Structure formats: C-alpha cells, structure tokens
Amino acid sequence: MRHIGSGASVDTVASCATTLCMRSQAVTVRCIVQYNTLVEHGPERQPPPQFTHCSTERSVRGARIVTERSATRGMAHASSTDGTLARTAATDRVSDDARSVPEATVARLALYLRVLTTLVEAKTATVSSEELAAAAGVGSAKLRKDLSFLGSNGTRGVGYDVSRLASRIEHALGLNHRHRVALVGAGNLGHALAGYDGFAERGFTVTALFDNDHARVGERVGALVVRHLDELDRVCVELDISIGVVATPAAAAQSVCDRLVASGVRCILNFAPIVLQVPDTVDVRKVDLAVEMQVLSFHVARRAAKQVRTTQNGTVVVP
Numbered sequence: 001m002r003h004i005g006s007g008a009s010v011d012t013v014a015s016c017a018t019t020l021c022m023r024s025q026a027v028t029v030r031c032i033v034q035y036n037t038l039v040e041h042g043p044e045r046q047p048p049p050q051f052t053h054c055s056t057e058r059s060v061r062g063a064r065i066v067t068e069r070s071a072t073r074g075m076a077h078a079s080s081t082d083g084t085l086a087r088t089a090a091t092d093r094v095s096d097d098a099r100s101v102p103e104a105t106v107a108r109l110a111l112y113l114r115v116l117t118t119l120v121e122a123k124t125a126t127v128s129s130e131e132l133a134a135a136a137g138v139g140s141a142k143l144r145k146d147l148s149f150l151g152s153n154g155t156r157g158v159g160y161d162v163s164r165l166a167s168r169i170e171h172a173l174g175l176n177h178r179h180r181v182a183l184v185g186a187g188n189l190g191h192a193l194a195g196y197d198g199f200a201e202r203g204f205t206v207t208a209l210f211d212n213d214h215a216r217v218g219e220r221v222g223a224l225v226v227r228h229l230d231e232l233d234r235v236c237v238e239l240d241i242s243i244g245v246v247a248t249p250a251a252a253a254q255s256v257c258d259r260l261v262a263s264g265v266r267c268i269l270n271f272a273p274i275v276l277q278v279p280d281t282v283d284v285r286k287v288d289l290a291v292e293m294q295v296l297s298f299h300v301a302r303r304a305a306k307q308v309r310t311t312q313n314g315t316v317v318v319p
Contacts, residue, residue, distance in 0.1 A: 100149065101149045101172075105145075105146045105149060106173070108136070108138060108142075108143075108146050109146060109150075109169050109172065109173060110173065111136045111137070111138075112132060112136050112143070112146070112147075112165075112169060113166060113169045113170065113173065113175075114136075115132060115135040115136050116132070116162055116165060116166040116169065117166060119162045119166075120162055120163055120166055124162050125161070125162060125163075126158055126159045126160060126161060126162060127159050127160055127162050128154075128159035128160075129143055129144050129154060129159065129160070131159070132159075132160065147160075147165070150168050150169065150172050175202065175203045177203070178203050178204070178205055179203060179204050179205070179242045179243055180205055180207040180239055180240055180241050180242055180243075181199065181204050181205060181206045181207060181241065181242075181243045181244070181245060182206075182207065182208045182209075182210065182232070182235070182236055182239075182241040182243070182244050182245070182260070182265070183206050183208070183209050183210070183244075183245045183247060184209075184210045184211070184229065184232070184244065184245065184246055184247065184248055184256045184260070185210075185211060185245075185246065185247030185248040185256075185271075186209055186210070186211035186213070186216045186219065186221065186226045187211075187247065187248075189247045189271060190209065190211070190221075190247045191221055193206070193245060193247060193271075194206050194209050194221045194222055194224055195221065195222050204243070206224065206245075207239050207241065208224070208227060208235050208236075208239060208241065209221055209224045209225075209226050209227065210226070210227050210228070210229050210231070210232055210235075211226050211227075211228070211229065212228065212229040212252070214228070229256070229259075232259050232260070232263060233259065233262065233263045236260070236263035236264060236265055237263060237264065241263070241264075241265055242265070242266075242267060243265070243267045243268070243269065244257075244260035244265040244267070244268045244269070245268070245269045245270075245271070246260075246268060246269070246270045246271060246272050246276070247271045247272070248272055249272065250272050250273050250274040252272075253270065253272035253274050253276060254274065254276060254277065257270070257276045257277075257278060257284075261278060261279065261282055265282075266281060266282050266283065267282070267283050267285075268282065268283070268284045268285070269284075269285050269287065270284055270285065270286045270287065271287050271288075271289075273288055273290060
C-alpha cells in the first residue's frame with residue numbers, strides 16, 4: 001500500500017493527480033521492459049529469474065499486463081534485432097529513472113510544469129534556473145537537483161529551453177496522453193471538483209460522476225450526469241478509467257475505494273478524512289483540507305505569540 005503526501009490548494013490537487021499518473025506510468029514501463037527482455041533472450045535461452053514474471057498487476061482492468069503465455073507468443077513472432085535491443089535499453093533507462101524520482105520531487109515537477117506552461121503561452125524561449133525556481137517558490141539548487149533526475153541540464157549563461165523542458169517534464173509525468181477520471185461523491189465538494197477546468201487543462205478528464213443518493217442520480221453537473229454507484233464497476237471498465245477520486249463522507253470512503261480497486265482502478269485521490277486500506281498494487285494520494293487548516297492555525301498562533309512580550313511592567317503587544 002502506498003500513501004503519497006497531502007495537500008490543500010486546487011493546484012496541489014492537480015499535482016496529486018499528476019503524481020499518481022507518474023507512478024502508474026513507471027509500473028507500466030517496467031512491465032514492458034520485462035516483456036522485451038523475454039523477447040531478447042529468445043526461446044532457446046532462458047531469461048534471468050527476475051524477468052520470468054511481470055512483478056505487478058496494475059493494468060486498468062486489473063489483468064496481468066504480461067503473462068507467461070503472452071511472453072511465449074511474443075518470442076515465437078519476434079526476433080532480437082538491433083532496433084529491439086535499442087528500444088529495450090532506452091525503456092529500461094526510463095523505468096529506472098521513474099522508480100528513482102522521490103515523491104517530493106514528483107510534486108515539484110508538476111509545479112515547474114505549471115510555470116513553464118505559462119512561459120510557453122507568453123512565448124518565452126528560455127528561462128534561467130533562478131527565474132524558474134523563484135516562480136515555483138523553491139531554491140535554485142533544489143530545482144537543478146530535481147531536473148537532474150530527468151537528465152535535463154540547462155546551458156550555462158542561457159538557461160533552459162522552455163518548450164523542451166516542458167515537454168520532458170510532461171513525458172516524465174505521463175502527461176503525453178490524457179487520463180480519464182471517475183469521481184465518486186456528488187455533494188458540494190464533488191460539484192466543485194467536477195466543475196474545475198484545471199483538470200482538463202492538465203490532461204485529466206473527469207469522465208464519470210457517481211453517488212448513492214437516488215435524489216442526486218440524474219442530476220446534471222456541467223457536462224456530466226450523476227450516475228448511481230451501482231454502475232461504477234461497469235463504467236470504469238467501459239470508459240477505461242485510470243484514476244478514481246473519493247469525495248464521500250468518511251463512513252463510505254473505504255467501501256467506495258474497495259469498489260474502485262475491484263474495477264481495476266490503481267490510482268486513487270482521496271478527499272475523505274480517513275486512511276484508506278488498499279493493496280500494495282494501488283497508489284493513494286490523500287488531500288485533507290481540515291489538516292491543512294490546522295497547520296495554518298499553528299502558524300497563526302506562532303505569529304501571535306511572537307507579537308506578545310512580557311516585561312516587568314506587564315505584557316506588551318509588539319506592533
């Protein structure tokens with residue numbers, strides 16, 4: 001079971017979805033690498049033990065991406081050409097890079113991409129690490145280290161090519177193709193999330209909206225019509241849902257999560273104030289708005305305490 005961070009802002013919500021997207025992509029690439037390795041070794045030679053089976057079952061419908069049977073068929077119809085070996089080596093490098101990127105770096109990559117997208121729209125050709133770091137709210141040294149995971153180095157005295165760097169980050173985050181999202185919970189939060197245009201702008205399409213309240217079923221929310229929760233399993237398969245969003249009360253969240261997992265969804269964004277229990281093959285990103293407000297409350301109290309000074313004449317409020 002993987003639980004990845006938390007956040008509060010709308011931009012952070014999109015970053016959470018992006019993080020889940022990258023982790024899902026890393027698993028898929030790893031399975032492809034294992035398949036290509038089987039092909040490379042050919043039917044006469046046995047592959048190394050670690051490549052005998054695909055190590056995960058994270059396809060959208062929960063089926064194995066690579067099985068021994070499909071691998072055998074592939075060996076019968078493929079040859080170890082130079083092109084295949086080159087593609088295998090390249091994919092292996094991508095897989096290793098994706099696995100080695102820390103979670104915090106993944107979240108910051110999404111922030112860098114947001115800034116770069118704005119620069120692209122403004123037709124800015126290059127940006128320095130200092131400028132990009134300042135716009136993203138991080139230190140320039142941290143930014144350079146984050147981008148080093150992508151093998152991306154700017155030109156000394158020139159900076160980064162904005163379009164090229166944006167494209168590399170999009171590829172690393174798995175945003176070079178769109179992702180379909182199922183949202184469960186058509187209450188106030190669900191309405192707000194379903195109507196948020198920022199998801200579509202970043203490659204995430206909220207394709208289906210569910211609720212178990214018969215009074216809400218059939219209600220139109222933007223371009224979506226609320227479906228009953230009983231349709232969840234079928235719709236997730238039919239629409240090829242890759243990310244599920246839980247926006248239900250805490251009491252219903254775990255059962256909704258279980259149904260999403262059973263439907264083949266392997267990445268879940270959780271807004272319910274509860275820790276979801278999921279298999280190891282599922283990634284969960286939690287967004288707890290109340291916790292974030294409590295953190296802000298701490299900072300408010302700390303600032304208030306700094307403004308109060310006790311002297312021999314009593315307490316003095318420092319302006």
